[in-house]
Amino acid sequence: MKYSWIPIIFLFLFISCSKDSSPSGPSTSSSVIIPMKVGYSWTYHVYHYSSNGTVVDSSQTATLIVTADSIFGGIHWYNSAAWGWATNKSDGFWQRDDQGNQYLIYRYPYSDTDTYAVSPTLNCKLESTHDTIKVGLAKYSCYLYHFMMNPANGGLTVHREFIQPNVGLIRYEIWNTSGAGYMEYRLQLMYTSFH
Numbered sequence: 717m718k719y720s721w722i723p724i725i726f727l728f729l730f731i732s733c734s735k736d737s738s739p740s741g742p743s744t745s746s747s748v749i750i751p752m753k754v755g756y757s758w759t760y761h762v763y764h765y766s767s768n769g770t771v772v773d774s775s776q777t778a779t780l781i782v783t784a785d786s787i788f789g790g791i792h793w794y795n796s797a798a799w800g801w802a803t804n805k806s807d808g809f810w811q812r813d814d815q816g817n818q819y820l821i822y823r824y825p826y827s828d829t830d831t832y833a834v835s836p837t838l839n840c841k842l843e844s845t846h847d848t849i850k851v852g853l854a855k856y857s858c859y860l861y862h863f864m865m866n867p868a869n870g871g872l873t874v875h876r877e878f879i880q881p882n883v884g885l886i887r888y889e890i891w892n893t894s895g896a897g898y899m900e901y902r903l904q905l906m907y908t909s910f911h
């Protein structure tokens with residue numbers, strides 16, 4: 717069985733050049749961890765690091781776009797190449813695989829720092845509900861989700877995701893799990909389009 721637990725890993729399919737502008741969130745009265753509507757997009761600056769922490773490449777951008785929506789089992793789901801089918805429910809952000817299995821990716825609202833299982837091999841721990849990330853002149857107070865292999869699979873960090881509720885992913889760190897592990901890629905929000 718294949719799990720679709722890496723929400724943003726396919727961002728690299730959308731590498732393109734873009735100009736920078738200030739990020740902003742959608743106008744909404746409800747609070748969700750990631751706002752979703754067909755046409756919403758997030759553009760990121762991509763940094764690639766060597767195993768010693770040196771930036772190898774920072775010339776690329778990646779854009780995540782919500783491309784479709786559909787109803788499955790009475791629930792409104794949204795699609796993008798990065799996360800497949802996903803939706804916000806009352807307990808957080810969920811993904812749905814091709815077989816119809818559903819996985820809780822980001823618990824929200826959530827204040828407990830306990831670890832929870834995302835899949836049989838992947839765990840997540842909410843490390844903070846107020847990590848500040850600065851993007852240009854904007855400051856975001858983010859939830860920090862730390863994804864790691866479960867202890868039986870080595871317990872190494874796979875990725876860390878900084879998410880501002882009602883805006884979405886602000887920073888995404890992908891970790892190479894060989895040896896002691898190191899941050900291999902970092903995506904930093906440049907701007908959003910919510911219309």
